[in-house]
Amino acid sequence: MLGKTGFKYGDDHLLLKWLQEKDNRAISHGFCMRAALRAIPALAVVPEYDSEIGRKTFIPVFRNLNISLVSAMTGFDLQRELNPFALPALKATINYYGDPKLNHTAFGSAFGASVAAIKITILNTIGSELASSAISNAAVANRRITKDYDKIFPEVLKEIKLIEAGTDPIALLTYPLWPDGIPQWANENWQKLKFGLLALDPNWSVWTTWYEERLVGITPNLSTEKSRATIPIDIWQKLPTEVNDYIRNL
Numbered sequence: 001m002l003g004k005t006g007f008k009y010g011d012d013h014l015l016l017k018w019l020q021e022k023d024n025r026a027i028s029h030g031f032c033m034r035a036a037l038r039a040i041p042a043l044a045v046v047p048e049y050d051s052e053i054g055r056k057t058f059i060p061v062f063r064n065l066n067i068s069l070v071s072a073m074t075g076f077d078l079q080r081e082l083n084p085f086a087l088p089a090l091k092a093t094i095n096y097y098g099d100p101k102l103n104h105t106a107f108g109s110a111f112g113a114s115v116a117a118i119k120i121t122i123l124n125t126i127g128s129e130l131a132s133s134a135i136s137n138a139a140v141a142n143r144r145i146t147k148d149y150d151k152i153f154p155e156v157l158k159e160i161k162l163i164e165a166g167t168d169p170i171a172l173l174t175y176p177l178w179p180d181g182i183p184q185w186a187n188e189n190w191q192k193l194k195f196g197l198l199a200l201d202p203n204w205s206v207w208t209t210w211y212e213e214r215l216v217g218i219t220p221n222l223s224t225e226k227s228r229a230t231i232p233i234d235i236w237q238k239l240p241t242e243v244n245d246y247i248r249n250l
Contacts, residue, residue: 011153012136018160019128028127029072029120030169031159035134036065036117037214038152038177039110041189042141044196058197059240060093061111062207064118067229069214071121072173073222081230083122088233090118109141146185155179176217190215203244224250 019028043058067086070078093115116134120127139152158179159172178186190211197204213220227250235246 012132015135015153015156016128016132019131020126022163023126023128024169025126026072026075026169027163028131029068030172031156032117032120032127032131032134033065033068033072034159034172034177035131035138035152035156036068036110036113037211038155038186039113039134039138039141040065040211041186041193042106042110042145044189044193045105045107045145057107057111058207059236059243060089061114062210063089063236064093064114066210066225068117068121069173069220070222070225070229073170073220073225078226079121079124085230085233086118086121088236090115090122092236093118106141106144109137109144113137113141142185145189151183151186174217174219177215182215201241201244203241203248206244206247 019031022028040061043061067082067089071082071086093111113134116130116137120130123130135152135156139150142150142152155178162172163169182190194208194211197208228247231246231250235243238246
């Protein structure tokens with residue numbers, strides 16, 4: 001079992017093999033979500049926080065993860081209802097994914113993890129490859145920010161051990177992202193991102209609070225998450241200040 005033998009950065013093939021052997025969509029989706037969430041601090045590498053950058057990057061990433069969280073919590077039950085919102089979210093993300101200013105950066109890797117999270121919501125597959133992709137992207141984001149030992153794969157290994165011990169994969173969505181404490185690189189970059197966004201517009205708190213609830217393991221309120229995930233498409237096309245104000249008033 002992988003939970004007993006362990007693995008490290010670069011052992012992506014072992015992780016993918018384990019996920020494929022489990023052949024369980026809930027496991028793949030839970031692992032994909034948690035990896036994408038751990039990569040969020042890497043968004044702090046964006047040099048400025050203007051409206052254009054925000055519209056094209058931060059809002060799509062948070063939107064992807066919100067929709068993916070609802071899907072992960074409900075399995076296939078809400079897929080037909082969520083897909084009319086998830087498909088435009090994926091399109092909005094991919095339209096910006098290839099921006100050369102952000103390619104080959106920690107931000108680009110974090111963005112890639114969020115793409116995997118929204119794709120696993122849409123596709124009728126187990127999602128082993130997407131979960132593996134999200135974890136690899138999170139690990140690359142980690143390595144591009146710091147030369148310290150990888151902090152992503154050890155956390156994934158803990159989750160593998162929990163799954164092999166019989167933990168419900170959906171329950172993982174209520175666990176702290178970093179049970180032994182958030183790493184320095186993640187904490188410093190999250191604080192930079194958080195306060196940079198709040199300095200632009202206090203209503204970014206709808207997302208910074210959302211993220212910090214995931215960070216510490218507060219159980220998501222499915223009704224609240226669903227109302228955010230199913231916001232009309234035209235609202236998402238507005239400026240971040242308008243989107244955030246709409247969310248604040250839900």
